[in-house]
Every structure is written in structure tokens, then in C-alpha cells.
Amino acid sequence: MYEERIKRAALRDKVISAEESATFFKDGMVVGASGFTRGGDTKVVLKALAKRAQSDPLKIQLFTGASLGHGNDADLSNANALTKRLPFQVDTDLRNHINHGDLLFIDQHLGETNEALINGDLPKIDIAVIEATQILEDGSIVPTTSIGNNVVFLDLADKVIIEINTAIPLEIRGLHDIFRVGKAPNKQIIPITSSSTRIGTDTISVDPNKIIGIVFHEITDMTGDIVPPDEITGAIADNILDFLAHEVKKGRLTDSLLPLQCGIGKVANAVMAGFSKSDFKNLTMYSEVLQDSTFELIDAGMMDFASSTSMTVSQNCYNKFINNLDTYRDKVVFRPQNISNAAEVIRRLGVIGINTALEVDMYGNVNSTHVGGTKMMNGIGGSGDFARNAYMSIFVTSSTAKGNNISSVVPMVSHHDHTEHDVDVLVTEKGLADLRGLAPRERVPVIINNIVHEDYRDEFMDYFNRAKAKGGQTPHLLDEVYKWHNRFNETGSMKA
Amino acid sequence: MYEERIKRAALRDKVISAEESATFFKDGMVVGASGFTRGGDTKVVLKALAKRAQSDPLKIQLFTGASLGHGNDADLSNANALTKRLPFQVDTDLRNHINHGDLLFIDQHLGETNEALINGDLPKIDIAVIEATQILEDGSIVPTTSIGNNVVFLDLADKVIIEINTAIPLEIRGLHDIFRVGKAPNKQIIPITSSSTRIGTDTISVDPNKIIGIVFHEITDMTGDIVPPDEITGAIADNILDFLAHEVKKGRLTDSLLPLQCGIGKVANAVMAGFSKSDFKNLTMYSEVLQDSTFELIDAGMMDFASSTSMTVSQNCYNKFINNLDTYRDKVVFRPQNISNAAEVIRRLGVIGINTALEVDMYGNVNSTHVGGTKMMNGIGGSGDFARNAYMSIFVTSSTAKGNNISSVVPMVSHHDHTEHDVDVLVTEKGLADLRGLAPRERVPVIINNIVHEDYRDEFMDYFNRAKAKGGQTPHLLDEVYKWHNRFNETGSMKA
Numbered sequence: 001m002y003e004e005r006i007k008r009a010a011l012r013d014k015v016i017s018a019e020e021s022a023t024f025f026k027d028g029m030v031v032g033a034s035g036f037t038r039g040g041d042t043k044v045v046l047k048a049l050a051k052r053a054q055s056d057p058l059k060i061q062l063f064t065g066a067s068l069g070h071g072n073d074a075d076l077s078n079a080n081a082l083t084k085r086l087p088f089q090v091d092t093d094l095r096n097h098i099n100h101g102d103l104l105f106i107d108q109h110l111g112e113t114n115e116a117l118i119n120g121d122l123p124k125i126d127i128a129v130i131e132a133t134q135i136l137e138d139g140s141i142v143p144t145t146s147i148g149n150n151v152v153f154l155d156l157a158d159k160v161i162i163e164i165n166t167a168i169p170l171e172i173r174g175l176h177d178i179f180r181v182g183k184a185p186n187k188q189i190i191p192i193t194s195s196s197t198r199i200g201t202d203t204i205s206v207d208p209n210k211i212i213g214i215v216f217h218e219i220t221d222m223t224g225d226i227v228p229p230d231e232i233t234g235a236i237a238d239n240i241l242d243f244l245a246h247e248v249k250k251g252r253l254t255d256s257l258l259p260l261q262c263g264i265g266k267v268a269n270a271v272m273a274g275f276s277k278s279d280f281k282n283l284t285m286y287s288e289v290l291q292d293s294t295f296e297l298i299d300a301g302m303m304d305f306a307s308s309t310s311m312t313v314s315q316n317c318y319n320k321f322i323n324n325l326d327t328y329r330d331k332v333v334f335r336p337q338n339i340s341n342a343a344e345v346i347r348r349l350g351v352i353g354i355n356t357a358l359e360v361d362m363y364g365n366v367n368s369t370h371v372g373g374t375k376m377m378n379g380i381g382g383s384g385d386f387a388r389n390a391y392m393s394i395f396v397t398s399s400t401a402k403g404n405n406i407s408s409v410v411p412m413v414s415h416h417d418h419t420e421h422d423v424d425v426l427v428t429e430k431g432l433a434d435l436r437g438l439a440p441r442e443r444v445p446v447i448i449n450n451i452v453h454e455d456y457r458d459e460f461m462d463y464f465n466r467a468k469a470k471g472g473q474t475p476h477l478l479d480e481v482y483k484w485h486n487r488f489n490e491t492g493s494m495k496a
Numbered sequence: 497m498y499e500e501r502i503k504r505a506a507l508r509d510k511v512i513s514a515e516e517s518a519t520f521f522k523d524g525m526v527v528g529a530s531g532f533t534r535g536g537d538t539k540v541v542l543k544a545l546a547k548r549a550q551s552d553p554l555k556i557q558l559f560t561g562a563s564l565g566h567g568n569d570a571d572l573s574n575a576n577a578l579t580k581r582l583p584f585q586v587d588t589d590l591r592n593h594i595n596h597g598d599l600l601f602i603d604q605h606l607g608e609t610n611e612a613l614i615n616g617d618l619p620k621i622d623i624a625v626i627e628a629t630q631i632l633e634d635g636s637i638v639p640t641t642s643i644g645n646n647v648v649f650l651d652l653a654d655k656v657i658i659e660i661n662t663a664i665p666l667e668i669r670g671l672h673d674i675f676r677v678g679k680a681p682n683k684q685i686i687p688i689t690s691s692s693t694r695i696g697t698d699t700i701s702v703d704p705n706k707i708i709g710i711v712f713h714e715i716t717d718m719t720g721d722i723v724p725p726d727e728i729t730g731a732i733a734d735n736i737l738d739f740l741a742h743e744v745k746k747g748r749l750t751d752s753l754l755p756l757q758c759g760i761g762k763v764a765n766a767v768m769a770g771f772s773k774s775d776f777k778n779l780t781m782y783s784e785v786l787q788d789s790t791f792e793l794i795d796a797g798m799m800d801f802a803s804s805t806s807m808t809v810s811q812n813c814y815n816k817f818i819n820n821l822d823t824y825r826d827k828v829v830f831r832p833q834n835i836s837n838a839a840e841v842i843r844r845l846g847v848i849g850i851n852t853a854l855e856v857d858m859y860g861n862v863n864s865t866h867v868g869g870t871k872m873m874n875g876i877g878g879s880g881d882f883a884r885n886a887y888m889s890i891f892v893t894s895s896t897a898k899g900n901n902i903s904s905v906v907p908m909v910s911h912h913d914h915t916e917h918d919v920d921v922l923v924t925e926k927g928l929a930d931l932r933g934l935a936p937r938e939r940v941p942v943i944i945n946n947i948v949h950e951d952y953r954d955e956f957m958d959y960f961n962r963a964k965a966k967g968g969q970t971p972h973l974l975d976e977v978y979k980w981h982n983r984f985n986e987t988g989s990m991k992a
């Protein structure tokens with residue numbers, strides 16, 4: 001086993017247990033770990049570290065690609081072992097610790113962590129913990145089901161621990177494309193001109209002298225249940241698909257559209273699933289995470305290629321992928337997240353970006369992250385990388401939440417992640433607001449009439465009319481702009 | 497004269513007067529006109545159109561590169577001849593009309609208008625009115641002191657009117673670099689790897705069959721007075737220069753820094769002027785507008801090269817440039833604004849962006865545009881193109897305005913142009929807040945202690961402490977987040 005998975009013989013004596021690996025960490029260290037959503041996260045080293053921290057207190061800063069599976073974030077934060085975490089998370093326990101102020105969280109554009117590290121805006125990485133499926137003769141590693149920030153972590157870390165995941169077949173080699181952009185003023189052009197362009201190597205080079213431990217395990221990625229579209233998410237998906245078909249009719253898009261990017265979650269999956277019933281063909285994706293719907297579209301012959309940095313799928317889909325790697329070899333590529341989310345490439349390819357909003361406002365600003373303007377939900381993720389640079393930036397949300405007591409469309413969002421400049425289309429189950437080419441005052445009636453729930457329309461229009469009477473490019477009454485939010489805090493409902 | 501300025505003989509009979517050119521415009525037309533700040537704007541055709549509109553009412557949509565000189569915006573808006581204007585303006589009369597709701601204004605990232613037009617997000621251009629210094633044999637034109645959106649206007653317009661400015665010597669040919677990125681899915685890589693990289697042609701090709709009129713004039717660009725640094729702007733400049741020197745000491749930058757971008761105005765000019773007293777050398781700019789300070793740094797041998805899309809300078813500087821074009825031929829280049837402001841290039845080169853804020857908040861969000869969250873000042877301009885993609889994004893403002901009755905640093909900005917994710921450094925005359933690598937809760941004391949005016953610090957910290965007690969990633973009290981703004985509206989001062 002070791003011989004096959006560690007081709008570089010000199011490294012074979014670095015194999016240790018997860019418990020031993022945990023002893024390498026010291027209080028105050030900065031750790032860069034693999035993992036982006038549920039793909040390719042570390043399975044045993046951080047777990048062992050969290051266990052050690054329960055009896056032998058220490059605190060680290062933990063940087064990853066995005067969120068982690070396997071309860072890593074819960075274990076570490078509950079063990080009081082984190083001082084700072086970035087750039088994204090979805091864990092309930094960690095979220096509570098963040099909002100309680102127990103630890104600090106930096107909510108970062110996922111495409112920019114790489115550069116922040118290289119530029120020295122963030123502290124140096126002490127230890128990188130990276131999942132791989134194989135170490136080659138030259139010390140380079142074959143990645144697993146995500147790349148995330150692994151390349152920069154490996155490049156900048158003083159020391160490296162490799163988790164070798166024997167659940168991943170060696171045949172996964174070739175599904176990755178590794179490219180280093182470098183550091184200003186000598187950064188490279190990223191010469192990707194289509195989703196399928198390959199520009200780099202299929203393994204990640206690593207300085208073998210930095211490898212202090214290799215831990216074996218055979219644990220697959222966490223998988224999730226696919227939530228079938230319901231009335232709301234189905235209606236949102238239909239609204240988007242009808243709109244895209246309309247754009248094809250108008251001649252602005254072909255029936256292959258442009259490369260799609262889709263956030264994760266039930267709405268996103270409903271949208272992507274909707275494509276399977278559509279007349280579009282030869283679709284492509286230039287996205288950050290692949291879900292079941294991508295593989296279904298590929299299997300159905302409707303999608304030609306999908307580029308991403310990770311995957312987060314159901315158990316069935318995971319098994320299908322892992323057991324049929326050759327089938328997907330020329331259909332899927334995993335790239336570093338500063339490439340999957342590169343402004344340069346997203347803008348060049350003309351990506352159609354579809355992301356989820358927590359709330360949106362009457363001028364088209366979007367809150368993706370902070371409930372009531374204060375409490376972190378997950379993080380901005382890659383939504384900003386895509387929304388700013390997309391050919392078309394679409395944000396989706398249900399028109400209300402909590403039994404209609406919250407309107408997801410409000411006079412002014414309580415936290416701004418994406419400004420009106422970066423938002424082209426807003427969609428709820430009620431309808432679609434196409435904001436392209438509209439000045440702020442033109443956007444308001446389009447939004448109120450098309451996507452706001454009927455329970456809120458009249459008060460909304462009344463607010464706008466009273467604000468407009470006072471003038472301005474974006475009329476607002478600052479003394480009542482968060483009236484609905486404050487009413488909810490007082491009464492449990494935004495309704496009058 | 498005609499022979500020299502119009503090399504394509506067949507076009508010489510298209511020469512008409514400005515008054516005649518005004519008759520080509522019809523009610524409802526969309527007009528794309530040259531002009532970016534004070535550089536290379538149309539001088540006579542729009543003037544004649546505004547005059548015509550006084551007696552023969554008509555309304556157009558006017559798209560330009562940025563703001564215009566020569567009172568074009570005042571004349572047209574006062575003649576009630578505009579229905580829509582984009583993407584930027586600085587005119588007092590036009591501003592009043594916008595805020596009064598007399599016409600619609602789209603405030604757009606200056607790097608994105610080109611793409612919005614090509615993608616069909618904006619209506620088709622009926623007539624382009626473009627300043628040039630010469631029409632060549634093949635119908636291509638030699639631009640003057642800006643490029644702006646001229647290329648896309650010429651490409652997309654049904655008809656073209658050329659203003660030939662004989663005040664500009666023919667020797668200006670060669671100072672421009674014209675490149676077309678194209679349309680997705682076939683957009684080109686923009687292969688610029690340093691400020692001075694040339695990637696295109698020195699003239700703009702035009703279909704000669706579209707040219708319906710050529711109007712001669714000999715009117716120079718408007719020039720402005722240079723405001724010498726005062727106590728406030730001088731202190732802001734010193735804070736930035738000290739900080740950059742510190743970054744060099746830390747080894748994060750060399751003494752050539754990285755390409756500089758600087759907004760326009762007195763603060764920006766004070767900062768750039770400050771470089772002349774510094775130890776930095778071999779400086780470069782990758783910016784959108786060149787001011788006097790750029791030419792002074794070039795003349796002093798401190799700056800090697802400056803790339804932009806326009807210039808806005810004093811009369812002395814203008815004369816120096818126009819009379820010494822050969823001196824600047826290998827020091828300056830003018831590019832289309834979708835190239836000068838390209839996300840791809842700004843990120844690749846690692847630009848240091850310095851832009852002005854109207855107000856900033858305790859988490860690092862920036863309002864560049866809307867007074868009191870409602871009234872448009874000028875527009876976002878290129879600040880978003882640069883802030884999002886810069887190596888380092890710096891925003892500057894004086895700590896207070898209106899005799900200390902307004903704090904420019906507030907709990908939450910009343911309009912969001914740039915979110916905390918895109919803001920690295922905030923500077924007032926009080927000091928500098930380096931926000932890199934800081935979580936929101938870490939940013940607040942750094943901001944309050946370093947850049948807030950002392951009259952506001954105690955109430956500010958009290959607000960933060962009370963908000964923090966309620967928890968959250970970005971603690972806020974939504975029912976009093978705009979208390980200072982509302983107090984100002986009621987009492988004329990933000991002070992308690």
C-alpha cells in the first residue's frame with residue numbers, strides 16, 4: 001500500500017498516525033488546510049488536533065478553501081482551539097461561536113485568499129494539512145476531490161502534513177489543472193479561453209523536505225441529500241429558465257448560453273436541475289462547486305464540460321463519479337480557487353452567475369451573508385468574484401421567509417455584499433426583475449411589481465413615493481430605512 | 497487644411513458646420529460622445545445640439561466616457577434635452593437635475609460600459625460624436641487627449657460625426673494604444689504585463705460609410721487650477737507616503753512600489769505631488785486619468801511610464817504636453833477605458849489604488865457617491881474597477897466636513913459603493929487604518945483610534961460597545977445606525 005501511494009521511497013518513513021500528527025501543532029500557529037465545501041477536506045488530522053485541544057489547550061488560526069465537512073469546524077471551535085477562521089464556513093456550531101464573539105472570522109472573496117497570502121496581507125502559514133491520493137517520485141502530490149487553496153498553502157507553509165486518502169482511486173490523476181499565477185509585478189496571464197482549457201500540470205509540486213508527516217485514511221467525502229425542488233424553488237428555477245430562453249430568442253445568447261456558475265443549495269440545484277428539461281444544449285460550467293445536477297447534465301449529454309475547484313454531491317453521485325473517473329476525465333476539471341474564481345477568466349468567458357441572496361433591496365443591492373445586518377450566516381463565498389465579473393449576474397431568493405413575516409425584498413438591505421452596480425437580475429418565486437440598463441428610480445417599480453410578495457407591495461410603494469418626494473438619485477428616508485427590520489425585532493414580523 | 501487633416505479624399509465633402517451637424521439628431525436617439533473628464537470631449541456638436549433644443553425641443557440619451565468639459569452637461573440638461581445620462585458626471589447643473597428627478601442617471605463602473613453596450617444591456621448607439629485630430633486614408637482616426645469609450649461608440653453607432661480638433665498637433669499620433677476585447681464567448685486575452693505594454697494600433701478604425709459629418713474646430717480642452725496641498729490634504733498625503741515607505745521597509749514592496757492609480761481631485765493631487773519629495777524611484781502608473789503631478793514626476797525623472805485613458809490638467813501642463821509630444825511619446829499611453837480599467841490587468845499588474853471617499857464606516861465600507869445616502873455627487877467612476885482588483889486599495893477622506901459638523905467616519909455608511917471586502921487601507925488627516933488581515937471586530941478600534949476626529953470618538957466607541965454586547969459578526973444596532981445622519985438632518989450637526 002505505502003509503495004503504491006508514496007512513490008518517493010524516502011518519504012515512506014514519514015508515515016505516522018493522526019494522533020502523532022496532532023503533536024506538531026503549537027499554540028498560535030497558522031494552519032492552512034485543504035477542503036472546499038465537502039470536497040477534499042482533511043479527514044483525520046484536524047479531528048485529532050481538536051481532540052488533543054480538549055485536554056491540552058491550544059489555539060490556532062485556520063485557513064481553508066471554504067467550508068469543511070466531517071464536523072471539523074464544530075470540533076475545533078467547540079474545543080476552543082480557534083482564534084481566527086477564514087474564508088468561509090457553514091457549520092452551525094462555528095457560526096454560533098463567531099456570532100458570539102468567541103473567535104474572529106474573516107469573510108473573504110474566495111478568489112482572493114491566495115493573493116492575500118502571497119502579498120503578506122495575512123500571516124505566514126506554519127503548517128499545511130492537505131489531502132492527496134498519491135505522492136509521486138518527485139514529491140508532487142495528486143489531489144482528490146478539490147483543489148481550493150492547496151497550492152498556495154503548500155507553497156507558503158513551513159511544514160506540510162499530507163493525508164493520503166486511499167478511498168480515492170489513483171485514476172483520479174488527470175482531472176486537475178494546477179497553475180501558479182505568481183506575485184506582482186510578475187504575475188502571469190491566466191490563458192484560459194474556454195471552460196475546458198488546460199493550462200497547467202495534473203499534480204501539485206511540493207518541496208519534499210517540508211513534509212513532516214503522512215497520515216493514511218480511507219474516509220470518503222461527506223455527502224448530502226438532494227432536496228427535490230418544491231413549489232418555491234421550482235418557480236424560481238422556471239423564472240430563470242424562461243428568462244434565459246427569452247434571451248436566446250432575442251439573439252443575445254445562443255442555445256448553449258455562456259458558461260454557467262451556480263452557488264450551492266436547494267435553489268441552485270433546482271435551477272440546474274431545470275436545465276435537464278430545457279432545450280438548451282452543449283452547456284458548459286465555469287463554477288466553483290459541482291453538484292449532482294452537473295453530473296446529471298453531463299450524463300444526459302446536455303453539458304459538454306464543467307470547470308470547478310470542488311464538488312459537493314449525494315452519496316449516489318459520489319459513488320458514480322469515483323467509480324467512473326475515466327468517463328469524466330474529459331468532462332470535468334478541478335482548478336485552484338484563485339483560477340476557478342479569477343476575475344480575469346470569469347469576465348473573459350462571460351460567465352452567467354446564479355447566486356443566492358439573503359435579502360435584496362429596491363435598488364438592487366444584495367445581502368448574501370448577515371441576518372439582520374449583524375449575524376453571519378455562511379459568508380460571501382465566491383458570489384462576489386462571479387457577480388462583479390459575470391456577463392450576467394443573477395441573484396435568487398424566496399420573496400418571504402418565516403411564514404411571510406420576513407420580506408426578503410426590503411427598502412435597504414441591512415448588510416451590503418453586492419452593490420447595485422453588480423446585480424443584473426433578481427428572481428423570486430413571484431417573478432423576475434431585469435435591472436440591466438435601468439437607473440435606480442426605474443429599478444424600484446420593476447422590483448416591487450415583479451418580485452415582492454403581495455403582502456408587502458403597498459407599504460413598499462408608499463415608502464418609495466414618500467422618499468422620491470424628497471429627491472435624490474437613490475431616494476431614501478434614512479430615519480425609517482430599517483423600519484421593517486426594527487419592526488421584526490420588536491414584533492416578530494416585518495408586517496405593519 | 498482639409499487635405500492634411502482628412503487624408504481620405506472622399507470624406508472631405510462631409511465637412512459641415514456644427515449647426516448643420518445638430519440637425520442629424522432626432523428625439524429619442526442614443527448618442528455616444530467622446531470625453532473623459534476634461535480630455536478629448538466634443539467641443540462644438542453637443543453645444544450646437546443644446547442650442548437647437550432650446551427652440552426645437554428634443555431629448556436624447558447621452559453616453560460618454562466619463563464627465564465632460566466645456567459645460568456640455570449643463571447646456572444639455574438645462575435645455576431639457578436629456579432623458580438618460582451615463583456613466584459619470586461632475587457638473588453642478590446636471591447634478592441638480594439628476595437629484596431633482598428631471599432625468600435618469602446610471603452610475604456605472606467606468607470599465608464596464610463598453611461591455612454593457614456590446615452585450616446589449618444598453619440600447620444601441622444611433623450617433624457617435626467623436627473628437628479626433630486626423631482622419632487617415634483608410635478612414636481610421638487619430639484620437640486626441642482621451643480614448644474613453646470612443647472605440648465601442650464608433651463600432652456600434654449607426655452614424656458617426658467626427659469633430660476634428662486642429663488645436664491638437666498631428667504629432668499626437670502614436671500616444672494611443674487601441675485594442676478590442678470583443679464579445680463573449682470569443683473575448684480576447686488582454687496581454688498587458690506592464691504599464692507600458694503596447695498591444696494594439698495607434699489609430700481607431702472606423703467604417704467610413706458611417707461618417708455623416710465632419711466638423712472642424714480649434715478649441716483646446718478645458719483646464720483647471722491646481723489646488724496646492726493644504727493642512728488636511730498634505731497630512732493625508734504624508735500618511736500615505738509614510739505608510740508606503742513602511743511597506744518597503746517591511747519588504748512587501750520595492751522602492752518602485754507597484755503601478756499607481758490615483759483618483760482625481762485635490763487630495764489625489766496632493767498625494768501624487770508628495771511622491772516628488774520621496775525616495776521612491778522608477779515609479780509607474782496604471783490609472784484612468786493623468787493630472788499635473790504625473791507629468792511633474794515624469795519630468796523629474798521619478799516616473800518611468802504612465803498609462804491612462806485621459807488627462808485633466810492645468811493650462812501650463814496642457815501647453816507643456818501639447819508642445820512636447822515627442823518627449824512624452826515613450827512615457828505615456830492612452831488606452832480605451834475598458835482596458836485602462838480592466839479587472840484583468842489591474843489584478844495582474846498589482847495596482848496600488850488611491851481613491852477618495854465621501855464617507856467610510858467602522859467596518860471599512862465606503863460611500864463614494866451619495867450624500868446622505870440619497871443625493872448623487874459625481875458617480876462611482878473607476879473606483880470600483882480599481883478597488884476590487886488592486887494589490888492594495890486605499891481610500892482617503894478628511895475626517896470631518898462642514899466645520900466638524902459632519903464626521904466622514906460613521907457607524908454605517910449611508911450608501912455602499914465598496915464593501916469591507918474591497919478596502920485595505922483608510923486614511924484621514926488624523927492617521928491611517930491598515931485593515932488588511934483584520935476581522936470586522938478588529939477593524940473597529942483601529943478605525944476609531946486612528947482616523948476618527950476626536951469630537952466623535954467617544955460616542956463612536958460607545959455605539960460599538962453597545963452593539964457588540966448584542967453579538968454578531970458585524971455588530972450594529974439597526975434602530976440607531978443612522979442616528980448621526982438623522983441628527984445632522986434635524987440639527988445641522990452630527991454632534992450630540
